[in-house]
Amino acid sequence: MTRLWGIVLNWIAVGLAEDIPVGTVVPRRVDGLDLAIWRSGLGRFHAWDDRCPHRGMRLSHGFVRGEVLACIYHGWQYDLDGACDYIPAHPDLTPPKTICANTYVCEPRNQALWVALGTVNGDVPDIGDRIPIRSLDISCGAPAIARYFDHPQDPLIVLNGKYDLAIALQPSTSRSCFAHVFAGAGQDKKIVSRYVEKLRDELEAA
Amino acid sequence: MSDSSKDHWYPVGLLSDIYTPRQTLLFGQEISLTHDDTGFVVKKSSGASLPTIERFGHLWTSLGQPDHDLFVIPEANTPGRHLVDVGSVKVKCSPLRAVENFLDIAHFPFIHTDILGAEPHTEVDRYKVEIREGVDEVWATKVKFFQPQAAKSAEGGIITEYMYRVPAPTCAVLYKTCPPRPKEWDIITLFVQPLTEEWCEVWPWMALYDDDSTMAEMVSFQQLIFMQDRSILENQIPLKLPLDPGMETPTQADMTSVAYRRWLKRIGYSYGAQMVAA
């Protein structure tokens, strides 16, 4: 089980679903752990350690072809379970089952993408019918952000207020977070986006 | 860091360039390069002079006590070759990762796409690898690969033959099919200067037969190839080269790198290497 902020944590948001279209892969750092998040041709999300078992190249630099993620370095292909199923240098070889990317459970919900770093324990947090705004990097640790909003330390910070914000916080390092921002249905996205930029300026100045 | 890592010759500058003084790092220590009436001078920050060798267009030095001369490449002396200083590029990776990447061909279709390789010609046929005991060098021979554009001098795709040689812990020499003169080898080298264990300065150098390309074109071609590798090198985890098995998974195509790692372990070379699987 993963402890962040001194409490047992399970689900962490890693992004807006619309920012990870079909056939793409993105990097995410969660509490110092590097992940490659990718979406297959049929739309399924995956969260893996950002490290190819071959020679340690970041899988987040790779490419998606249908239902496999390939490493950019030597083109090794990994299927939906993380198992290597094709090695271009040896096209006729069936790769040993031991060659496998390290995978995590990953669930989309309410247009956000959530990853379970440990054993699945509890439901994916509920953002309700809010609309996705954007993801914003903030050079500030998660505890400080929670304190700023006078909110309990939680992977989902729900703010009552003008824009009906819900911020799913992805702690990247002890001093930085990736904030996945949602607002009340019907809010003006540009106004909310500019508002959270101001919030970021205040948080970073502190 | 083991003392024996220091007891080798390392490249630290271009002979054509050291008319302007240069400060650089070797094994994390600051050194300065100057040129005066006596020739090229390399000094530690304490003021102590270091021994130097001028070879292959580069200035070489050592912080330790090498018990051998810097290696030679006799084939590079055959007349008619262009000797090409490619210039240095800095990379945030272990010097050993830079060498190992140079020895690898399975990445050609993906990293040097449509130049040194292309899908679907990805298969790497079995080749021969040995550690030659007499000279204590790693050699890979009978390497073959289909290349859409093997060299600046190549017209169209050809099957290229390769030989790889590791004559020193952070140096590699490639002998490859020379399109204008099929009986000769083109020679491309990588001399790597360890700045720190996770940061290096790479000095490619070449001795080629090519009477049609300008020097700028030959330099550009090799810089293009190396820079395509740089973003790979800076994104391999861990930064240091693991010398113990466990974390990484070699296949038949990786036999040169397996031999290189085994050889490094055998000669007790640890700078830029990781001994225990993390």
Add this chain to the structure above:
Amino acid sequence: MILHDYVLSASCYKIRLMAALSGQQLELQAVNFHPAREHKSPEMLKLNPGGTLPILRDEDLIMTDSSDMLRHLTRNLPEWQGDDDGWLDFARTLNETLGMARLHDVLGFEVDIDAARKRGVHLLRLLEAHLTEQRFDGMIFLTGDTPTIADIACFPNTALAPDGGVSLDVYPSIRLWMRALRSLPGFIEMPGIHRLHELEAAE
């Protein structure tokens, strides 16, 4: 048209890319920028006393500013031009920050590296904010839903930011914009910008 070119130059790449995307031929003349500093040789200084690259020659016309070159290449292609002035200036600031950080990290240029990276991050945040708002309006490129010279001018230094130690991991809209550019028919890469292998399935 002749382009005096350096293969690793982000500014030269802008011109190579624009020509490729618009189907125009350029005769490339390689200049040994590094290590020989050929762009500062007497012959090159005669052509461009400013001692910079790229240099584009079209018959008697000699251009030494990459914005001028982009305008020239698209003078008969109105779909590639638009509300670009501000973006061409922005591209200059990307060159002065992210571009210089890259030259420092790769080729050892003397640069105040912390300042260059810090200002580069500030510019990337501005770019991310704008591209995010474009996406709210259903558009993927800087000035609309098709690319213009604004995009071509800003793309190289942005895409190569990691070469200078500035990560692009936290800019989803910038990444999607770069992907849209890399997917354009006729797109050509440069070292540090990989081919999109997804586009060609292996046999």
